Amino acid sequence: MSFKKFLRIVFDRDRYDTIDLFQEFPGLKNFFKRRKLHAFVRTIGDLAFTFIILAGLFGPQDPKRNCILYLSWGLWWPTIVLSWFFVGRMWCGFCPFPGVGRLVQSLGLNLDLPVPRFLQKNGPYLSVILLCLIIWVEESTGIKESPRGTALLILSILAGATITAIFFPKQTWCRYLCPMGRLIGVGSTLSMLEFRPDLEKCKGCKSFACKRGIDGRSGCPVFLGAFSVRNNLDCLICGHCLALCDKNSPMLNIRSPFKELLVNKGRFITCSYIIPFLMGSQLVRFFEESSYAMTVANGSLYTMLVYSGLLTIGFFYVHFMIKLGARFFGITEDELFGKFSPMVPIFVPMAFAGELAYRLDYAVRNAPYFFPTIARQFSLDFLNFLTFKIPSWFFPAMNSFIMASAIIACEYVLLQMAFDEFEGLIAKWRFVAISFLIFITGGSYIFLMV
Ligand code: SF4
Ligand code: SF4
Ligand code: SF4
Structure with a gap:
């Protein structure tokens, strides 16, 4: 990768040019493609997340004696906010919230009802309302000083993601309802990274495996599929569709953050x-x-x-x-x-x-x-x-x-x-x-x- 080209792109001199990191660094592509490796990193996050919840619920309630407050509000959330600029919505690919719902679905304990049109149409409004609620709770209840309150807030988002997964397919919560995801998506419109299809390669594709799945493997968890990703708002950059596409279409591009x-x-x-x-x-x-x-x-x-x-x-x-x-x-x-x-x-x-x-x-x-x-x-x-x-x-x-x-x-x-x-x-x-x-x-x- 030419450093000069990189600088020209990031500093908006070549606004419509991009560098495909999957092509430049095949190891990165393999990481996303080999789902087990991806799942391993996710599991480390799940363990940290479980520690935060348990220590918040059952650990000392004196804020000076419980480190989960700083882990949640001082490390976890600021790191996610900072990541919007550098890696867009990539956090969502490792996020622990949908984990329990995925487990329930893999055990066949879900109802798999079709996603109601009301939810599809009003998801953005509902998630903004939930975001208002979270910020209101965060600021007016002193939750940042309460380990149990912090753990309950995290648990309530986990509950939302899990209940939605019990009723509806895949990660309906992430696509339509998650307040954090909505915020991360909007923040990621200013990212220097984008996940996009190579539309030339998608031409003539008959399987649309990235969206529909193939050979018993399910498609995109948020009903998109690489071929329909046009912005950073909804795609989780989970890489799930990489292994499904046999035309090597998905790209992970460095781009101008203003594009x-x-x-x-x-x-x-x-x-x-x-x-x-x-x-x-x-x-x-x-x-x-x-x-x-x-x-x-x-x-x-x-x-x-x-x-x-x-x-x-x-x-x-x-x-x-x-x-x-x-x-x-x-x-x-x-x-x-x-x-x-x-x-x-x-x-x-x-x-x-x-x-x-x-x-x-x-x-x-x-x-x-x-x-x-x-x-x-x-x-x-x-x-x-x-x-x-x-x-x-x-x-x-x-x-x-x-x-x-x-x-x-x-x-x-x-x-x-x-x-x-x-x-x-x-x-x-x-x-x-x-x-x-x-x-x-x-x-x-x-x-x-x-
Ligand atoms: S949309 Fe929300 S629950 Fe889903 S992966 Fe992103 S932050 Fe996690
Ligand atoms: S990304 Fe791959 S699977 Fe999806 S439409 Fe394009 S070529 Fe087909
Ligand atoms: S389009 Fe691909 S990377 Fe984006 S959310 Fe769907 S499966 Fe994940």
Whole structure:
């Protein structure tokens, strides 16, 4: 692989060029193809996951004596958020949540009912509602300080995935309902990795084994199949279809992280709801941790009500910015690809950065206490020395840097949309007005962070 080509692609100099990692590194392809190897890595994740649940439920409930809090909120979730950019939705290929459902199905204990049309049609809305619920619970109930609460939250997602697998085929939960999957999918639209078919090789394929399965082996767990993957929203990058395709079609491409944003232009309903909610909730989360917020005990009814109100305000604030930006942009429909929402792709980098900053802030702030917590939990006193101090200026500096980079990325997407994708159609004053909105929104984050 030419490093120069890699840099040109990743830095968006050759936006529509890609490098197929399966071709460059056949070992990687073998890893995905040999399902046993893949399953082995997944099993390690399952064991860690089981430890977190058991230690959360039955271990010490003092947050200073139970390391599962940091493992879940400080390591697991921030790592997933960071992975959106580098490997897209690949986490889903190793995710432990569908494991029990898969076992139930392999034992033939499921009902295998057809997926209702209601679910297919309204899945995006339902998963966004579930995501709102999770963020609301996370922030207003003090669950991050409760090992049992954290374990119960994880168990509730596991229960959702398992019950859905009992009633419906394959990973219906992952395709239509999972709030995490929905969020990861939207975040992955900004990824430098994509899983795609080589459509030339798919031409004339009669088996469509990637979707339907073949020789008793089931097809894609989320009813897609490599040939129909056009974006990063739904494909789990589980690699299951690799072993099914005899034409060597699936590719794992390095690409420009801006490519999908500019091609799709916020046409998907999922993004239209997730982005304003996610950004609104981030502003509220930063507000809650800022010096402007009143200190109210987490978990009180008052906090829950105040938090619900703030989330609603946050959602409508960003929604308003998106609508206003679309007005400034002036074009929201194209004869080639229909209606679109120009501010959604422009804001995706900020939504990603906001989530990353929020999660990293927690991860870094609590890192010094991780080993001492393990020391207390398992009486391993020698681990006590593994602690360190982080100067208080570090957090606003880190968060501001992340958000400033996001503002630059948003501006870049806007620039490409206004002067490349819609060349000659967007007046300069419109560009300036939208830039102003980007600065106000990004500035709101920085104001609340420092
Ligand atoms: S969609 Fe949800 S449950 Fe399914 S693999 Fe992804 S994160 Fe896990
Ligand atoms: S990915 Fe393979 S199995 Fe699927 S349609 Fe293309 S050639 Fe056929
Ligand atoms: S298209 Fe292939 S990689 Fe994507 S979810 Fe389906 S089986 Fe997995």
